Amino acid sequence: MSKTKIAITLDENYISQLDRFVSEHVFQNRSQAIQEAVEEKLSRMKRTRLAKECAKLDKNFEKTMADEGLNEDLSQWPEY
Numbered sequence: 001m002s003k004t005k006i007a008i009t010l011d012e013n014y015i016s017q018l019d020r021f022v023s024e025h026v027f028q029n030r031s032q033a034i035q036e037a038v039e040e041k042l043s044r045m046k047r048t049r050l051a052k053e054c055a056k057l058d059k060n061f062e063k064t065m066a067d068e069g070l071n072e073d074l075s076q077w078p079e080y
Contacts, residue, residue, distance in 0.1 A: 008034070 010018075018033050027033040 015030075018027075018030050021027050021033055022029055027036070
């Protein structure tokens with residue numbers, strides 16, 4: 001994946017914490033720490049969105065739709 005350089009503004013408290021992690025060799029540098037934080041946040045948001053969308057589903061309707069094909073004569077199904 002290609003990378004693009006950007007400039008961001010952070011509170012000094014966050015920068016101090018990042019620098020502490022870098023000095024403790026948790027991260028190689030600030031960029032790595034920020035990149036991993038962004039990746040993790042985006043991943044969490046993606047999972048949260050999927051969970052919200054799944055919660056909108058009507059379980060009874062989905063079960064009925066899934067069972068509908070099972071009640072048909074299998075000989076009517078196309079052969080693959």
